[in-house]
Amino acid sequence: MLTPSIIEIRGLDSYYRGRRVLDGIRFEIPGNQVTVIMGVSGCGKTTLLRHLVGLKPTERGRVFVDGEDLGGFGEQKLQAYRSRIGVLFQSGALFNSLTVAENIGVPLKVHTRLPEETIRIMALIKLNMVGLAKFGDFMPSQLSGGMRKRAGLARALAMDPEILFVDEPSSGLDPITAAGLDRLIVELRETLGMTIVVVTHELESAFHIADQIVVMDEGRVIAAGAPEEIRAADDPRVRQFLSRETDLRPPDLDDYLSIILARNR
Amino acid sequence: MTRQITQLGAFALEQLAYLGRMGLFLIHSVRGIARPPGKFGPVVKQIQFIGTRSFVIIGFTAAFSGMVLALQGYYTLSKFGSEGLVGSAVALSLIRELGPVLSALMVTGRAGSAMCAEIGIMRIEEQIDAIECMAIDPKAYLVTPRLLAGLIALPLLTAYCNVVGIFGGYLVGVELLGVSAGSFFDGMETSVVWEDVRMGIVKSFVFALLMIWICTYKGYYTGVDRGSFGAEEVSRATTSAVVLASISILVSDYVVTSIML
Amino acid sequence: MKLRVHKTTPARPVVELDGILNRDTVPEVRRALLRLAGRKGLKELEIDLTNVRAMDTAGVAVLVEVYRLIEHRDGILRLTHADENIRRIIRLACLDEVFGKTFG
Numbered sequence: 001m002l003t004p005s006i007i008e009i010r011g012l013d014s015y016y017r018g019r020r021v022l023d024g025i026r027f028e029i030p031g032n033q034v035t036v037i038m039g040v041s042g043c044g045k046t047t048l049l050r051h052l053v054g055l056k057p058t059e060r061g062r063v064f065v066d067g068e069d070l071g072g073f074g075e076q077k078l079q080a081y082r083s084r085i086g087v088l089f090q091s092g093a094l095f096n097s098l099t100v101a102e103n104i105g106v107p108l109k110v111h112t113r114l115p116e117e118t119i120r121i122m123a124l125i126k127l128n129m130v131g132l133a134k135f136g137d138f139m140p141s142q143l144s145g146g147m148r149k150r151a152g153l154a155r156a157l158a159m160d161p162e163i164l165f166v167d168e169p170s171s172g173l174d175p176i177t178a179a180g181l182d183r184l185i186v187e188l189r190e191t192l193g194m195t196i197v198v199v200t201h202e203l204e205s206a207f208h209i210a211d212q213i214v215v216m217d218e219g220r221v222i223a224a225g226a227p228e229e230i231r232a233a234d235d236p237r238v239r240q241f242l243s244r245e246t247d248l249r250p251p252d253l254d255d256y257l258s259i260i261l262a263r264n265r
Numbered sequence: 266m267t268r269q270i271t272q273l274g275a276f277a278l279e280q281l282a283y284l285g286r287m288g289l290f291l292i293h294s295v296r297g298i299a300r301p302p303g304k305f306g307p308v309v310k311q312i313q314f315i316g317t318r319s320f321v322i323i324g325f326t327a328a329f330s331g332m333v334l335a336l337q338g339y340y341t342l343s344k345f346g347s348e349g350l351v352g353s354a355v356a357l358s359l360i361r362e363l364g365p366v367l368s369a370l371m372v373t374g375r376a377g378s379a380m381c382a383e384i385g386i387m388r389i390e391e392q393i394d395a396i397e398c399m400a401i402d403p404k405a406y407l408v409t410p411r412l413l414a415g416l417i418a419l420p421l422l423t424a425y426c427n428v429v430g431i432f433g434g435y436l437v438g439v440e441l442l443g444v445s446a447g448s449f450f451d452g453m454e455t456s457v458v459w460e461d462v463r464m465g466i467v468k469s470f471v472f473a474l475l476m477i478w479i480c481t482y483k484g485y486y487t488g489v490d491r492g493s494f495g496a497e498e499v500s501r502a503t504t505s506a507v508v509l510a511s512i513s514i515l516v517s518d519y520v521v522t523s524i525m526l
Numbered sequence: 527m528k529l530r531v532h533k534t535t536p537a538r539p540v541v542e543l544d545g546i547l548n549r550d551t552v553p554e555v556r557r558a559l560l561r562l563a564g565r566k567g568l569k570e571l572e573i574d575l576t577n578v579r580a581m582d583t584a585g586v587a588v589l590v591e592v593y594r595l596i597e598h599r600d601g602i603l604r605l606t607h608a609d610e611n612i613r614r615i616i617r618l619a620c621l622d623e624v625f626g627k628t629f630g
Contacts, residue, residue, distance in 0.1 A: 017492055050394075053398050054397075054398075055397060055398070082397070082398055082400035083400040086398075087395065089394065089395055093391040093392045093394065095387070095392055096386070097383075107399040107400075108549065109302065110301050110399070110406075111301075111401075112549045112550070112553070112584070113553045114552060114553060114584060114587075115553070117591065118552065118556065118584060118587045118588055118591065121586075121587035122583045122587045125583055125587065125620075126583070128619070128620055129618065129619075152395075191614045191618050192615070192618070
């Protein structure tokens, strides 16, 4: 099935305190598909996500949403874009002073004229999707980390977004709950045609849900394609990532040796 | 030599950028009045927060300040044989000076620090990012209600502080030291004029603005400059917010007094 | 969003919705729907969804409110001519057991 790309990334660089964290990232995120961005911790995948949702300023001409330059968005365009997206953060990012159901109602309360009761029912529907129907009246502090994350997903879904960004959905979850979340992600794409971007380092879940996989390493894209293509890739770093091999000789060994041996370079 | 000049220049630019960002922060927060979400509920909630946090402690501070003012005033005034004026002395010092300053400092310590910590935690837990991603203006959502609530609550708390302080002065001056109640209140009535009250009100507005501005700003940018978002950043931000807010209150107290006198 | 009420009999009105039932249009029709559903002597309410082109969670939520009100008075809610998209979103909300019976 050919679907038009929603987001195109054309050579995105990113720096953090003078250090290059993204280096010429280039790939496309097609509509109505699940794109999984994979890589070890610190490979820059979360930074990439922050660019895509407009939390980190993007240089002009690097990221295009429906053909429009994200880097050139003014405040209004950015708000319009953000009302089309939902974002789940690593920690869930629930508001501590509100109940779980109220948390989910926040975007609805701000952006719509819906009455409180309707908002509450909508919040319960979303909570049920993530398996937390009974926890609407709990405070976030009463939930476990995994439950908070699921509640965060429910909040990201509150406005029925076109594009859903998810940062590490299954980290810290037990295998059964994680599988349930995977199923939900696939279901959202199938039933609502949502475009979903998942950042993860969980191999199994990635191959399970992805229509497209992007593998990152040290700020670069080292492979991109359908899951089968990634599995068949012969790039040694991809193979290494897939087979969960640990590096015997870390790439920064020279730095390490010069530090520990107090060699003056 | 050139290196020192470069360093000085860099420092000056940094401070300038800092001030600029603080100024923008205030402008954005004021602009937030006209932006969604609605302000009524959150403002009421914040007034309650500031009030319940500070009510008791301001009462205590005010009572004892009034009492000690009466004690000291009585001692000083008795040297000139005018103990009867102790009422006016207490009232004037409280209304013009101590009421606004004490309430502002107490609210900073109780509510301002808590505000800073609350917003700081929201920063390190990505909650502020989440607000932005919901297409909500985080300053309008978090800062504006607190600013409005501070501007409403602090003048009221100041008035309450004055009343309790004067009552404390009455206890010591009249009940303990034997000044007649008539001259205590009569002196107060004739010596306190509208200008005094106005100065107290202006001060409490200025202090509220500074205090909330600094405390929310410090919380909002918790860890951003250092690029680290650990829990220790919240305590660092809170401490510096309380210190900076207290100093600003005392400095601006002098400035306002010298302008209005 | 348009809302037309056909009264076959006062006890069994038929409401025809026309347009998109989402979070922007729900505030317009909600009150009318609830007023109708809460009317005395109502036995059965039929909501004709033929011309509802799209629906979101807000739409499902307002149907839940209508259902609650009617069920409370032992009445019946029937949703008719719901297309596959609408059924799908109701299924996603796990309410097909509730509304499934009412499809007709």
